[in-house]
Amino acid sequence: MRTYHCFWLLFWAGQPHQSFLTPLSKRTSGFPEKEKVLVLSGNSRRDLHRSKRSWMWNQFFLLEEYTGTDYQYVGKLHSDQDKGDGSLKYILSGDGAGDLFIINENTGDIQATKRLDREEKPVYILRAQAINRRTGRPVEPESEFIIKIHDINDNEPMFTKDVYNASIPEMSDVGTFVVQVTATDADDPTYGNSAKVVYSILQGQPYFSVESETGIIKTALLNMDRENREQYQVVIQAKDMGGQMGGLSGTTTVNITLTDVNDNPPRFPQSTYQFRAPESTPPDSPVGRIKANDADVDENAEIEYSITEGDGYDMFGITTDKDTQEGIITVKKTLDFENKSLYILKVEATNTHVDPRFLYLGPFKDSATVRIQVEDVDEPPVFSRPAYIMEVKEDVPINSVIGTVTAQDPDAAKNPVKYSVDRHTDMDRVFNINSGNGSIFTSKLLDRETLLWHNITVIAAEINNPKQSSRVPVFIKVLDVNDNAPEFAMFYETFVCENAKAEQLIQTLSAVDKDDSYSGHQFSFSLAPEAASSSNFTLQDNRDNTAGIFTRKTRYNRHEMSTYFLPVVISDNDYPIQSSTETVTIRVCACDHRGKMLSCNAEALIHPTGLSTGALIAILLCIIILLVTVVLFAALRRQRKKEPLIISKEDIRDNIVSYNDEGGGEEDTQAFDIGTLRNPEAIDDNKLRRDIVPETLFMPRRTAAARDNTDVRDFINQRLKENDTDPTAPPYDSLATYAYEGNGSVAESLSSLESVTTDGDQDYDYLSDWGPRFKKLADMYGTMDSDKDS
Secondary structure (H helix, E strand, O other): OOOOOOOEOOOOOOOOOOOOOOOOOOOOOOOOOOOOOOOOOOOOOEEOOOOOOEEEOOOEEEEOOOOOOOOOOEEEEEEOOOOOOOEEEEEEEEEOOOEEEEOOOOEEEEOOOOOOOOOOEEEEEEEEEEEEEEOOEOOOOOEEEEEEEEEEOOOOOOEEEEEEEEEOOOOOOOOEEEEEEEEHHHHHHOOOOOOEEEEEEEEEOOEEEEEEOEEEEEOOOHHHHHHHEEEEEEEEEEEOOOOOOOEEEEEEEEEEEEOOOOOOOOOOOHHHHEEEEOOOOOOEEEEEOOEEOOOHHHHHHHEEEEEEEEEEOOOOOEEEEOOEEEEEEEEOOOOOOOOOEEEEEEEEEEEOOOOHHHHHOOOOOEEEEEEEEEEEOOOOOEEEOOOOOEEEEEOOOOEEEEEEEOEEEEOOOOOOEEEEEEOOOOOOOEEEEEEOOEEEOOOOOOOOOOOEEEEEEEEEEOOOOOOOOEEEEEEEEOOOOOOOOOOOOOEEEEEEEOOOOOOOEEEEEEEEEOOOOOOOOOOEEEOHHHHHHOEEEEEOOOOOOOOEEOOOOOOOOOOOOEEEEEEEEEOOOOOOOOOOEEEEEEEEEOOOOOOOOEEEEEHHHHOOOOHHHHHHHHHHHHHHHHHHHHHHHHHHHHHHHEEEOOOOOOOOOOOOOOOOOOOOHOOOOOHHHHHHHOOHHOOOOOOOOOOOOOOOOOOOOOOOOOOOOOHHHHHHHHHHHHHOOOOOOOOOOOOOOOOOOOOOOOOOOOOOOOOOOHHHHOOOOHHHHHHHHHHHHHHHHHHHHHHHHH
């Protein structure tokens, strides 16, 4: 036999049941539902069975904002498996379980631990279950129940805005809609009147009213004038509980602005205005300002001024200053004191935006009289025209007259006038003017292609008073003549394939002309006479200012001729006819079978790598520079290693011998021997020149020794003659130095270097005692001594 275990949620409602009902606290109230039983099978949660008729509960109710000191009692859970022996344990889970809601695990009593606010959360869904304390297994399926929070009036109405701003036109009818205010109440609108809001006006009467249910504010007073009062502040109250005593309320402020309508016409503050204007006042210059006052603002205060009548209707005009709404009286034509000195005008001011609803207030315009007195002044010359336009052909010769300007003194004195060109407008001095009659003529040649228009300024000044001057612009247009030959529109450099066929188009030509043509340019193309018969190409004129270049033969060879220069003559059809000869460069290139260019260099077959001519030249230059560097380096090293050919330390000239070792100081007098210069008789006949390498061994000639009484001049002449006739002398200029003291001198030689005349009198053994730095000299001279001894 199957046993069904039921878990009941009980809430005290005033109808007890014999074993399932547990009384709850009187602070809560429930609403029973008949025949509503929550029974879950202990063996399967999917089975739902009806139990016997009874009052069963699946929801509790609590009032919000509980103010008691104890926990608020919610209800009691009870299971029919509970025998009262403490073997069962009740547990609670879900929204707020363990925090907001706690349960007595022994008795199943549920309590709320904190004050609840319906506006924060109106419903809590929880789950309850009874488990066996000993085994920890549930004895009932988990059941779900709801705790609903009952509302109390604890929230005052709140307006959607703290401050409302609204505007309506002035002079509006009673009942005109202004703005609608809205207040909301966070309380439950379905429970009592806590959320029922009623609107009322606290401040702003008798100008405005508010509808109690909708919050719509309307006008309550007729003809409210903005010019009297523009701003209104209205305070609106919203009260709940339907406005009854004890309801909560909130307020908001509504700032209402009356917008302007055109209900005020313009009015001049005075009926007559007087102004003075010198006769030299230029046109469009202001003479004076008048203003009509309008109490309205913005576009409703906009005024249009006009001259309705008067003898100065054609001489003066009036405009409106949009910023100040003033009427500006201006001069339309040049004033002349000699003709008329006083003008009387009638000026009218009218609103531009008239509201038909307020036409009954009167005409929206006003008028005033304006008197203008013209004052006499000394005026500058006046030109006959405000501007001059002249035309001249670009091929006119210098000093050609192209036009004349005229100016006169308007005063009664009729002072003479002189003319000049403002050089700031003609910096190149292309034009000049006759100062007496105003005729303009050219001073340089013109070119339309360089400058089409010349804009200059001519000055006319009184001769007696040069400060009185006036200016006039002169626009000179340079007319075109056919003085430019047509030319190619671009530089043409094309190619022809080696495998090209005859009559094949390789290039289309076009031309341009700097000259202007009124009927359009017509160019003709032809080959130059020298190329017409011998050319490998033909030229076809397309009669549309273009021409085509065609091949004349079937094949071309870039190794025979890599580039062709084709001269083309281009002519125009204007008068006189102009023509020019332009050159088209045609290169012969290797192409594929589709005519696509592969290479245009004849060297491409020799150099399969495809290096360009520039690259090859650069490589060749690098190689040459490298070779030159190597040769120079080798020559320098050879020059450094080459030593002078010195056979003996004796010679008829001083010789400087360089060593890498340090010398012996002042006592080293044997580095070279100049004794021969002191005694010509000591010359060795077998000595050779040390400054050059002898190529042919000539036997040096024996020169006669000088006589003892030989004069120095004779000695020098003798040596000079010997050098001139010496076949071993070098073929270039050389310097031969001699020194001769003569023989038989009483004092003999005073030189410390020539203390002896022969090497046999000198001992060089002491050089070895001077240290390693003089070792080379010691070895050299020691060896020489040993050679002499042997």
